Amino acid sequence: MKPKVLVNCGKLNFPEDVAEKLGQLADVTYVQGDYKRELHEARAIIGGGDLVNDSYLNGAPNLGIVARFGVGYDTVDVEACTRHRVYACHTPYVLSEAVADLTWALILGWMRRIPEADSYTRKEWGKKQRGFPFGWDIRGKTLGFLGLGRIGVEATKRGMGFGVKMIYYDVIRRQDVETQYGVAYVSFEELLRTSDILSVHVPLLPTTKGILGAKQFEVMKPTALVVNTSRGPVIDQKALTEALKSKRIAGAALDVFEVEPAPLTEELLKLDNVLVTPHIASATWETRRRMAERCAESVKAFLEGKRPPFTVPEQKNVTF
Ligand code: 8YV
Numbered sequence: 001m002k003p004k005v006l007v008n009c010g011k012l013n014f015p016e017d018v019a020e021k022l023g024q025l026a027d028v029t030y031v032q033g034d035y036k037r038e039l040h041e042a043r044a045i046i047g048g049g050d051l052v053n054d055s056y057l058n059g060a061p062n063l064g065i066v067a068r069f070g071v072g073y074d075t076v077d078v079e080a081c082t083r084h085r086v087y088a089c090h091t092p093y094v095l096s097e098a099v100a101d102l103t104w105a106l107i108l109g110w111m112r113r114i115p116e117a118d119s120y121t122r123k124e125w126g127k128k129q130r131g132f133p134f135g136w137d138i139r140g141k142t143l144g145f146l147g148l149g150r151i152g153v154e155a156t157k158r159g160m161g162f163g164v165k166m167i168y169y170d171v172i173r174r175q176d177v178e179t180q181y182g183v184a185y186v187s188f189e190e191l192l193r194t195s196d197i198l199s200v201h202v203p204l205l206p207t208t209k210g211i212l213g214a215k216q217f218e219v220m221k222p223t224a225l226v227v228n229t230s231r232g233p234v235i236d237q238k239a240l241t242e243a244l245k246s247k248r249i250a251g252a253a254l255d256v257f258e259v260e261p262a263p264l265t266e267e268l269l270k271l272d273n274v275l276v277t278p279h280i281a282s283a284t285w286e287t288r289r290r291m292a293e294r295c296a297e298s299v300k301a302f303l304e305g306k307r308p309p310f311t312v313p314e315q316k317n318v319t320f
Helices: 016-022 036-041 054-058 078-083 096-111 114-123 150-162 175-181 188-194 214-219 237-245 285-303
Strands: 004-007 027-030 044-047 065-068 087-089 142-146 165-169 183-185 197-200 225-228 251-254 274-276
Touching (some): 096 197, 096 251
Parallel strands (some): 004 027, 142 197
């Protein structure tokens, strides 16, 4: 009997032809909703968007690998996986460019008021002058990066042609990137104080949860724009909503939220100084396919008795 592999990120994300290839080695089943029964038999799961913790793993006695469909693995308790002798994999490298592209799309979209301009063109152009969607120059602005990992670096690369001054703060100093892409290291305080645009690129960790809250918005320029394509809980959403309502800061462009899907009643979604997208940073046909293939590669290697290639950094030296 072939080992059972579950896919819980849907056919749009994990195309059937990728599943078919894996089907040479395994019995691949797409699951959604409650899949406790299938999980009990499963040797591998692809997707892993659900909270993978001790209680999840207790219900999966045959599991050997969780291949998270994404680079962020804040939903996966890696320590628990290691204890249960389960490989935790993810999809690094393949989505950095798509996320950096969306970061810039959000910056440009907010600064040039693209959503309002679109609506104005369809409904009001030629009828009135009032409300003509003037935006702001990008050139000459200070663009601050909170976090300069793979995605942040791709975003700085794209910033080189825009005539912005780029600065960053991270717990890890990136001198190579500083010289290569002209981005200067500053303290967290200076980043907050001087950024015209502050773009968040840190992973969600206990140390980064709520890293931007009321105290931090207080220090920022009243003209500042906050951009987030990392994880919602990195920003205290209630404090952000207050800062935007009181015009403590000028705006936000957000792809991620504290709760997803963001409830349609959420106050933040009703503010007109906010540009929002539904967590689409990696959602291009090409990137999502590469992510699927990366997950499949990890699972395939595991099923062939090899160490999976894309384990998370905490399991770098672990072999089961
Ligand atoms: C999601 C992401 O994984 O890579 C990440 O960490 O946030 C995304 O690519 C994707 O939306 C599928 O859940």
